[in-house]
Amino acid sequence: MNKSENESKYWVACGALWVAFSILLGAAGKHILMADGAEIRAENLSTASQFGMIMGLSLMVLAALRWMRFWSAYAPWPERLLGTGLLLFSGGLAARSLAPESMVSDLMSPCIPCGGVLLSAGFFLVAIQTIAVLYVKNDRE
Secondary structure (H helix, E strand, O other): OOOHHHHHHHHHHHHHHHHHHHHHHHHHHHHHHHOOOOOOHHHHHHHHHHHHHHHHHHHHHHHHHHHHHOOOOOHHHHHHHHHHHHHHHHHHHHHHHHHOHHHHHHHHHHHOOOHHHHHHHHHHHHHHHHHHHHHHHHHHH
């Protein structure tokens, strides 16, 4: 098994963990924060949960496609950008919602916009790599 396959499996596992974590975040927002009357924090947690689920599934799909050698000529930067962006974006929103007065929240809150930029950059890179595989690479053959 080569390094690329190991990294693909790592990203599949990370995506699955984010989906599981997102389910817990959604439940925490619905049952804990809404019961405490913290609607804004619950809404932020809901956003973190939704992005976590969608991006976690996206990580799994992208890693599986790479593992099946769709993007074999390219380094797994889309997965790296998505994984880091997800941690900063959803992780920052979760920290701000669950522990708004904590040091973790103070550290993560400024990173939330950077996480959003990394998520977008990851998908732009997916588009570029896909176009290259489908059109540019085929023109050379």
